[in-house]
Amino acid sequence: xxxxxxxxxxxxxxxxxxxxxxxxxxxxxxxxxxxxxxxxxxxxxxxxxxxxxxxxxxxxxxxxxxxxxxxxxxxxxxxxxxxxxxxxxxxxxxxxxxxxxxxxxxxxxxxxxxxxxxxxxxxxxxxxxxxxxxxxxxxxxxxxxxxxxxxxxxxxxxxxxxxxxxxxxxxxxx
Amino acid sequence: xxxxxxxxxxxxxxxxxxxxxxxxxxxxxxxxxxxxxxxxxxxxxxxxxxxxxxxxxxxxxxxxxxxxxxxxxxxxxxxxxxxxxxxxxxxxxxxxxxxxxxxxxxxxxxxxxxxxxxxxxxxxxxxxxxxxxxxxxxxxxxxxxxxxxxxxxxxxxxxxxxxxxxxxxxxxxxxxxxxxxxxxxxxxxxxxxxxxxxxxxxxxxxxxxxxxxxxxxxxxxxxxxxxxxxxxxxxxxxxxxxxxxxxxxxxxxxxxxxxxxxx
Numbered sequence: 001x002x003x004x005x006x007x008x009x010x011x012x013x014x015x016x017x018x019x020x021x022x023x024x025x026x027x028x029x030x031x032x033x034x035x036x037x038x039x040x041x042x043x044x045x046x047x048x049x050x051x052x053x054x055x056x057x058x059x060x061x062x063x064x065x066x067x068x069x070x071x072x073x074x075x076x077x078x079x080x081x082x083x084x085x086x087x088x089x090x091x092x093x094x095x096x097x098x099x100x101x102x103x104x105x106x107x108x109x110x111x112x113x114x115x116x117x118x119x120x121x122x123x124x125x126x127x128x129x130x131x132x133x134x135x136x137x138x139x140x141x142x143x144x145x146x147x148x149x150x151x152x153x154x155x156x157x158x159x160x161x162x163x164x165x166x167x168x169x170x171x172x173x174x
Numbered sequence: 175x176x177x178x179x180x181x182x183x184x185x186x187x188x189x190x191x192x193x194x195x196x197x198x199x200x201x202x203x204x205x206x207x208x209x210x211x212x213x214x215x216x217x218x219x220x221x222x223x224x225x226x227x228x229x230x231x232x233x234x235x236x237x238x239x240x241x242x243x244x245x246x247x248x249x250x251x252x253x254x255x256x257x258x259x260x261x262x263x264x265x266x267x268x269x270x271x272x273x274x275x276x277x278x279x280x281x282x283x284x285x286x287x288x289x290x291x292x293x294x295x296x297x298x299x300x301x302x303x304x305x306x307x308x309x310x311x312x313x314x315x316x317x318x319x320x321x322x323x324x325x326x327x328x329x330x331x332x333x334x335x336x337x338x339x340x341x342x343x344x345x346x347x348x349x350x351x352x353x354x355x356x357x358x359x360x361x362x363x364x365x366x367x368x369x370x371x372x373x374x375x376x377x378x379x380x381x382x383x384x385x386x387x388x389x390x391x392x393x394x395x396x397x398x399x400x401x402x403x404x405x406x407x408x409x410x411x412x413x414x415x416x417x418x419x420x421x422x423x424x425x426x427x428x429x430x431x432x433x434x435x436x437x
Contacts, residue, residue, distance in 0.1 A: 047231060
């Protein structure tokens with residue numbers, strides 16, 4: 001039997017075949033988790049948000065517009081993370097920045113995080129997410145543009161600058 | 175030729191066409207700056223490839239499956255309602271969904287109506303069942319008044335159709351026990367009445383019948399029933415039977431045997 005594409009599966013989910021969401025979960029929950037973990041550096045939070053992403057896919061299934069599934073999924077993941085940090089910031093009255101920072105747990109830096117992850121952590125969240133989506137998850141510029149609401153050209157320019165920054169930080173670290 | 179550092183990423187990713195690639199390759203042979211930049215980029219790319227893919231703990235899957243299960247059991251109507259609210263306004267889909275909701279409502283109303291019809295049908299079925307019982311009761315009573323003993327037995331046996339027979343039926347059976355000339359009908363009446371031996375009417379009827387009944391097999395059937403229901407005031411008529419000359423010896427034996435059990 002031919003394997004169904006993500007989009008075909010999601011289309012059946014959107015008309016009520018919820019069991020197919022299990023297939024999508026098995027295919028993608030690791031990607032979502034790793035994306036979130038690279039973005040925030042917190043495993044527990046990443047697990048919670050991974051659950052939230054699939055919960056939202058289920059809840060908002062009928063609003064699926066038959067576009068690229070992974071783009072949609074990462075858009076939801078990204079928004080969930082943003083919402084979390086916005087709420088977190090409000091709770092802690094930190095008004096200095098509206099962007100969210102990578103919350104590396106200091107004690108674990110030496111053991112748990114790779115040099116690359118530590119280098120990624122020094123970038124801004126918007127630079128980091130471009131690199132993570134493109135390099136770890138193979139999302140193309142065009143789809144990234146859809147996810148972050150930008151244009152492929154702007155994504156490409158921003159990406160190359162971000163990569164330059166990452167490269168210099170990384171090379172100093174090793 | 176100027177430096178190619180800006181194109182090195184695409185070069186490594188294999189996104190350039192043959193011509194562009196060839197140009198960069200030839201530049202790299204001559205330019206040590208770009209060569210070094212390429213080596214560094216390769217190192218970074220290597221780090222990306224070596225980065226571990228982590229697996230989340232099991233609880234993520236467990237919670238997801240739980241949430242999915244509970245969603246599957248949620249009523250269709252509520253999800254439809256939610257989904258309309260989630261959709262952006264002015265969307266054509268929203269309007270379509272509203273129409274769909276309308277249709278669903280219509281269908282729901284139809285089903286409700288149907289359901290009510292069904293309930294009414296069930297009610298009338300219950301009424302019919304009740305009427306059936308009534309008819310059977312009439313049939314039973316009329317059969318018991320029939321000339322032919324076998325018809326009367328048939329009538330008595332209809333008692334099995336009634337779970338909670340009313341007084342009229344019980345009285346009809348009691349009458350059979352006292353008045354029927356045929357011993358077999360009387361015996362069947364005892365058997366029928368024994369199902370309702372807990373009833374005061376039946377108990378009294380049994381005790382009274384013990385005094386009047388002459389047939390030994392019916393006497394024994396009544397005695398056994400009275401013992402079963404532990405009728406205290408059954409002792410007197412039994413003792414009376416013992417004193418009677420025409421009482422069969424085996425009936426006396428039976429009475430002697432059970433008298434102890436009663437008191």
